[in-house]
Amino acid sequence: MASPPRDLSMSFFVLPLLALLINPATSIRTSIIKLPGSDGSRSSAADTYCESWRLAVETNNAGTWDVIPSLCVDSVAGYLKGDEYGSDYSVIVDYALAFAKTVKISGDGKDVWIFDIDETLLTNIGYYRAHGYGVSRSEPFDSKSFNEWVVQGTAPAFAASLRMYNALKKLGFTIVLLTGRDEDQRNVTETNLRDVGYSGWERLILRGQDDQGKSATNYKSEQRSKLIDQGFKIHGNTGDQWSDLLGFAVADRSFKVPNPMYYIP
Amino acid sequence: MASPPRDLSMSFFVLPLLALLINPATSIRTSIIKLPGSDGSRSSAADTYCESWRLAVETNNAGTWDVIPSLCVDSVAGYLKGDEYGSDYSVIVDYALAFAKTVKISGDGKDVWIFDIDETLLTNIGYYRAHGYGVSRSEPFDSKSFNEWVVQGTAPAFAASLRMYNALKKLGFTIVLLTGRDEDQRNVTETNLRDVGYSGWERLILRGQDDQGKSATNYKSEQRSKLIDQGFKIHGNTGDQWSDLLGFAVADRSFKVPNPMYYIP
Secondary structure (H helix, E strand, O other): OOOOOOOOOOHHHHHHHHHHHOOHHHHHHHOOOOOOOOOHHHHHHHHHHHHHHHHHHHOOOOOOOOOOOHHHHHHHHHHHHOHHHHHHHHHHHHHHHHHHOOOOOOOOOOEEEEEOOEOOOEOOHHHHHHOHHHOOOOOOOOHHHHHHHHHHOOOOEOHHHHHHHHHHHHHOOEEEEEEEEEHHHHHHHHHHHHHOOOOOOOEEEEEOHHHOOOOHHHHHHHHHHHHHHOOOEEEEEEEOOHHHOOOOOOOOEEEEOOOOOOOOO | OOOOOOOOOOHHHHHHHHHHHOOHHHHHHHOOOOOOOOOHHHHHHHHHHHHHHHHHHHOOOOOOOOOOOHHHHHHHHHHHHOHHHHHHHHHHHHHHHHHHOOOOOOOOOOEEEEEOOEOOOEOOHHHHHHOHHHOOOOOOOOHHHHHHHHHHOOOOEOHHHHHHHHHHHHHOOEEEEEEEEEHHHHHHHHHHHHHOOOOOOOEEEEEOHHHOOOOHHHHHHHHHHHHHHOOOEEEEEEEOOHHHOOOOOOOOEEEEOOOOOOOOO
């Protein structure tokens, strides 16, 4: 459907809105100097914009994007902490399971459902929250510190994804895990997954030497293509990134779970 | 990416939520019998669910769906009346125009941007609002009364789509309108579009005799394919339905504008 644009800066969206929000007329009218965030209307306008931004991201209308707009960091943090995120995830799981129940399972073990891992089966929100969501200038995304977090192997599961995973196993699907994590994180990843309740996957596919430098879309499409060559039927696919789902050798149905924190091409 | 599931009933999402919402424990605790909708927490739980439902629809996670869940009719009506809808549309337009500005226009008139019409350039919300959004049992969607509305030719434009349309023309794109309306509505459609400010499209493609009975996805894919055969390059496509955007001969970038009112396969 959508391929990333060649250049897409957020600044031209955010700047006009900021200009509107810090309009000095507001201060003059009330005779109080309003700080950004201290004004209800400011907050409300920002919330409206940030909900629109999040929708644009989730629908892939935004295409390639870099970081959360600074105006929306609080809004995204609130979304991730509140009820909406869990509800959004859970409603998607309901739709995915409704579809899964319509699939005729052949019994030959070839009926596959693919899961991505990070922000799909396991959540790294704790890491991102502690690191300012990779937004602050003093702390942009740092793969070294993120890998230190990964090797701790303490990422929790989502309740909704655990429910989905177990229901799909029960329906007879063969589970394949397809992650952008590197092959040398296989052990810690398996242990982490088992510790939080996942079990019984058929394969865990990680990036090998040959996959370094490939876009996630290409790497994951190639791996799906290999599964199809081996006779597997890919009925469903669940991921938090469009690059988990689009490309070639796509699943019959793809389910995009929310992630307003980062974009992987 | 996603193809419609074979069967997808909403009832199993809504029923557990309703069960939760009309939990008698609430009434016992407060000693007041709460009517659905009169309780703040009920409303809040419904709002959370309905926002999740709307996200599932906009991301195509919902796949084929029939009508707005009855629990969510008020929430959808509120969304369409409030600021969020216009903001959502406008942010998508900003992303679309940011992409459009990166396209090198050849000057041979072959650089195309496609627009759908209903709920993309023109809004029929007035009709749907007056007809209970096609949800009430006494008034399900009625193509006869909808066509009576269409031939009046009074559907307004969206401010955001008019802005987008004019900006794309100015950038040098060739505009093609591709609609599910029938050929015999050509005149009224052209007049309606001109009356509200659209002009200068290269083609208006409507369903002809040969297109009757085709799914929107197939009909629109075939028409895009013909354009490509004629040497046009389809850089962008804007529609409120996934069937405007998916299929074959898809645009380089597709932009899904919001429509929580109905689904066309």
